[in-house]
Amino acid sequence: MITLENVKKIYPDGTEAVKGISFEVIDGNLCVLLGPSGCGKTTTMKMINRLIPITKGGIYIDDKDTKEMDENELRRNIGYAIQEIGLFPHMTVRENIATVPTLKDWDKERKEKRAEELLTLMGMDPDEFMEKYPTELSGGQKQRVGVARSLGADPPIMLMDEPFGAIDPITRDRLQDEFINIQEEIQKTIVFVTHDINEAIKMGDKVALMKDGELIQYSTPAELLAAPKSRFVRDFVGSDRTLKSLRLMKVEDAMKKSPRAVRKDDDLSEVTSIMAEEDLTYLMVVEDGRRLKGWVNRQDIEDESGVVADVMSEDTGSAELGTSLAEGLTVMLERDVANLPVVDEHGILQGIVTFNDLQSLIGETYTERGGKHPEVTQ
Amino acid sequence: MRRRIVLITLLGIFIGVTVWITQMDTLRYMHPKTYGDLARQTWNHIKMVGIAELLAIGVGVPLGVLVTRPGLKRFATPVIGTANVGQTIPSLAVVAIMAPILGYRFESAIIALFIYSLLPVLRNSFTGINDIDPAIIESAKGMGMSRLQIATKIELPLALPVIMAGIRTSTVICVGTATLAVLIGGEGLGKIILAGLYTQIPLLILQGAAPTAALAVILDTLLGGFESWMTPRGLKKS
Numbered sequence: 361m362i363t364l365e366n367v368k369k370i371y372p373d374g375t376e377a378v379k380g381i382s383f384e385v386i387d388g389n390l391c392v393l394l395g396p397s398g399c400g401k402t403t404t405m406k407m408i409n410r411l412i413p414i415t416k417g418g419i420y421i422d423d424k425d426t427k428e429m430d431e432n433e434l435r436r437n438i439g440y441a442i443q444e445i446g447l448f449p450h451m452t453v454r455e456n457i458a459t460v461p462t463l464k465d466w467d468k469e470r471k472e473k474r475a476e477e478l479l480t481l482m483g484m485d486p487d488e489f490m491e492k493y494p495t496e497l498s499g500g501q502k503q504r505v506g507v508a509r510s511l512g513a514d515p516p517i518m519l520m521d522e523p524f525g526a527i528d529p530i531t532r533d534r535l536q537d538e539f540i541n542i543q544e545e546i547q548k549t550i551v552f553v554t555h556d557i558n559e560a561i562k563m564g565d566k567v568a569l570m571k572d573g574e575l576i577q578y579s580t581p582a583e584l585l586a587a588p589k590s591r592f593v594r595d596f597v598g599s600d601r602t603l604k605s606l607r608l609m610k611v612e613d614a615m616k617k618s619p620r621a622v623r624k625d626d627d628l629s630e631v632t633s634i635m636a637e638e639d640l641t642y643l644m645v646v647e648d649g650r651r652l653k654g655w656v657n658r659q660d661i662e663d664e665s666g667v668v669a670d671v672m673s674e675d676t677g678s679a680e681l682g683t684s685l686a687e688g689l690t691v692m693l694e695r696d697v698a699n700l701p702v703v704d705e706h707g708i709l710q711g712i713v714t715f716n717d718l719q720s721l722i723g724e725t726y727t728e729r730g731g732k733h734p735e736v737t738q
Numbered sequence: 739m740r741r742r743i744v745l746i747t748l749l750g751i752f753i754g755v756t757v758w759i760t761q762m763d764t765l766r767y768m769h770p771k772t773y774g775d776l777a778r779q780t781w782n783h784i785k786m787v788g789i790a791e792l793l794a795i796g797v798g799v800p801l802g803v804l805v806t807r808p809g810l811k812r813f814a815t816p817v818i819g820t821a822n823v824g825q826t827i828p829s830l831a832v833v834a835i836m837a838p839i840l841g842y843r844f845e846s847a848i849i850a851l852f853i854y855s856l857l858p859v860l861r862n863s864f865t866g867i868n869d870i871d872p873a874i875i876e877s878a879k880g881m882g883m884s885r886l887q888i889a890t891k892i893e894l895p896l897a898l899p900v901i902m903a904g905i906r907t908s909t910v911i912c913v914g915t916a917t918l919a920v921l922i923g924g925e926g927l928g929k930i931i932l933a934g935l936y937t938q939i940p941l942l943i944l945q946g947a948a949p950t951a952a953l954a955v956i957l958d959t960l961l962g963g964f965e966s967w968m969t970p971r972g973l974k975k976s
């Protein structure tokens with residue numbers, strides 16, 4: 361756990377870069393420091409590994425005061441990755457990754473194994489890249505090696521300053537996705553600096569929004585979108601924050617569970633009575649084990665003498681449980697349907713998201729007090 | 739490859755000219771130097787350049803490195819500036835100034851050459867370290883390298899090729915300037931040139947100038963090879 365207690369930074373020239381901020385990052389969480397340029401994100405981050413001395417206040421790691429630790433020792437146990445990467449050009453990828461292990465006097469075999477392991481984790485083939493020099497890598501590959509190097513000696517804590525800032529949007533998106541998966545596996549305690557709200561929402565368990573050296577709001581991305589504390593937050597988050605929160609929420613958070621469903625050979629008369637009873641204009645059609653087959657629409661039932669199979673439409677379009685609501689909404693708009701069945705990875709019907717539900721959800725995210733919204737981050 | 743062809747051609751011409759003149763029979767106005775004279779003066783030349791260059795390296799590298807250190811950085815401009823002035827003054831003037839100050843002797847020649855060779859070494863030592871991408875140093879620091887580790891494992895290896903380039907430039911310039919050093923008591927191929935100037939025999943001047951040029955080309959090539967041998971693969975431009 362990282363604890364910042366009333367941390368202040370006044371530079372020698374009098375610039376008050378950080379004006380007494382306090383927050384905690386719990387173990388295994390990724391905390392994003394977010395804010396406009398010059399608000400003090402980098403300064404705050406660098407005070408954690410004491411690259412910048414603290415003027416006032418204290419930073420504690422697992423309740424131990426960092427001021428009392430040997431600064432090089434402290435840094436060797438905190439991974440450090442920056443936008444400019446700073447790979448050592450005269451060393452191979454393997455030597456770069458082994459930087460901290462070398463400082464920690466690991467033996468050769470262990471270093472070798474670790475470098476291989478990390479390259480693999482980063483999705484790079486060790487055989488191909490181990491002996492390459494930084495100049496022989498693409499921008500994205502350099503960035504990956506930079507992250508691998510910061511993970512060198514498996515530090516429990518990582519500091520990352522816009523690590524994906526200097527690469528093209530498509531590669532950045534991919535690196536972000538990869539890193540989210542990696543973090544799921546390695547569970548580091550991370551402080552991640554960015555000025556990009558989308559990156560913050562995507563990556564963060566918590567977001568610390570800063571302005572002029574002050575901490576304005578510290579909350580989950582969902583809360584930040586749903587309940588901005590001030591006009592500044594609202595403006596910073598952007599007017600499309602509803603869409604952003606749809607990207608953040610999953611269909612399973614918004615669906616009605618276990619909807620009524622009928623089978624192919626059910627009589628249509630039965631179907632119409634269920635529809636009347638439940639006040640529905642449609643019903644999902646499933647087969648054995650509730651596997652989704654299609655649906656029936658009330659309008660399509662002209663004659664109640666047949667069975668479901670006569671009037672049902674197959675291939676309704678559906679969304680899997682983990683799909684984001686934004687993607688779900690896209691499917692609904694594309695197919696021009698107001699109801700989207702939600703299935704698990706085996707195609708078994710799990711629930712339904714309706715357009716009305718989405719609308720009221722969007723309404724909710726607009727209530728400025730926060731109100732109710734699905735908890736999505738934990 | 740093309741560069742190598744040019745160098746070999748040049749070298750062939752210089753050595754060819756030297757041999758051609760040395761082979762000549764004594765004419766009425768001209769007494770060409772013997773191979774023995776040439777060898778002796780070439781050796782003197784190398785000795786003078788070598789001593790001056792070693793001094794320049796001994797002073798220039800540590801001084802150049804020193805003024806990149808955080809506490810001493812404010813001295814960088816005055817130090818480099820002073821050396822710059824030394825280089826700006828024409829070599830003949832440096833030599834001329836040294837003579838009355840230090841007298842007409844071998845040591846004066848060495849000191850004049852040293853002053854003249856210092857700048858490229860000093861400047862490249864400074865920029866070699868100063869121009870390292872700050873992100874490299876920052877990440878080294880951020881990963882917990884000590885100041886000493888950063889200096890020895892990052893800064894010096896990265897600056898070494900640049901420093902070597904400075905030494906190479908300085909040596910080549912020094913070979914040329916050394917021909918002037920004979921004016922204040924130096925030895926070397928300059929003596930032959932000087933003799934040619936006094937007697938106004940162009941071939942004799944050429945007999946001193948051609949081996950000097952050959953020496954410059956040879957040293958440049960040798961040091962260039964050494965430089966590229968010392969450059970880590972990751973820093974080589976392919």
Ligand SMILES: Nc1ncnc2c1ncn2[C@@H]1O[C@H](COP(=O)(O)OP(=O)(O)OP(=O)(O)O)[C@@H](O)[C@H]1O
Pocket residue numbers: 371372373375376377395396397398399400401402403404555
């Ligand atoms: N070494 C320094 N000396 C004086 N002032 C500084 C120094 N470093 C940063 N500052 C100032 O402190 C403030 C915060 O800087 P910081 O680098 O932390 O901002 P940031 O939030 O990381 O910005 P960006 O998104 O542009 O990287 C800025 O006003 C900056 O000008």
Ligand SMILES: [Mg+2]
Pocket residue numbers: 401402403521553
């Ligand atoms: Mg910054």
